[in-house]
Amino acid sequence: AALLSSVESSVIVALIERLQPRKVFEFGTYLGGGTQLFAKVKGVEVFTLDNERRVDLSSVSNIRQLLGDSLTFDFSPFQGQMDFIFVDGGHAYPVVKSDTENALRLLKPGGMIVWHDYSPEFPGVKTYLEELATKNKLLRVEATTLAILQPSNSPLT
Numbered sequence: 001a002a003l004l005s006s007v008e009s010s011v012i013v014a015l016i017e018r019l020q021p022r023k024v025f026e027f028g029t030y031l032g033g034g035t036q037l038f039a040k041v042k043g044v045e046v047f048t049l050d051n052e053r054r055v056d057l058s059s060v061s062n063i064r065q066l067l068g069d070s071l072t073f074d075f076s077p078f079q080g081q082m083d084f085i086f087v088d089g090g091h092a093y094p095v096v097k098s099d100t101e102n103a104l105r106l107l108k109p110g111g112m113i114v115w116h117d118y119s120p121e122f123p124g125v126k127t128y129l130e131e132l133a134t135k136n137k138l139l140r141v142e143a144t145t146l147a148i149l150q151p152s153n154s155p156l157t
Helices: 006-019 033-039 093-106 123-132
Strands: 023-027 045-050 063-067 082-087 107-115 138-140 147-149
Touching: 006 033, 006 082, 006 107, 023 033, 023 093, 033 045, 033 063, 033 082, 082 093, 093 107, 093 123
Parallel strands: 023 045, 023 082, 045 063, 082 107
Antiparallel strands: 107 147, 138 147
């Protein structure tokens, strides 16, 4: 996993300032850099899932740290509730595919999904997102490894 660059952080801040999400879901807490960016939005609740706890964010009142493997985690309580989803968990193709399919189920109409590490350095992420882009409008952000999907209404149709 690569940390967010300053350009990537700026892009994410701009997106969430524009979207003003109430609920954010993050796949892959890692060191909590992205998590803390999302938590700065006024009135937002951030759910972040990771398979190990590398950082303790319990002092931040609007962050809910979830521990578990995204391949087996029960996402049903969060279905259709998320305004903004950040996918930055496992980088292997099956994990990115599973995380994305779960993200689409969690997304509210009009919500947005952003992926990190869309680059040749992470072939699982790159390959999966290029397949997804054949059916959905994906936006690649220049000078970053971010990709954005804002589905029109029903995902994966």
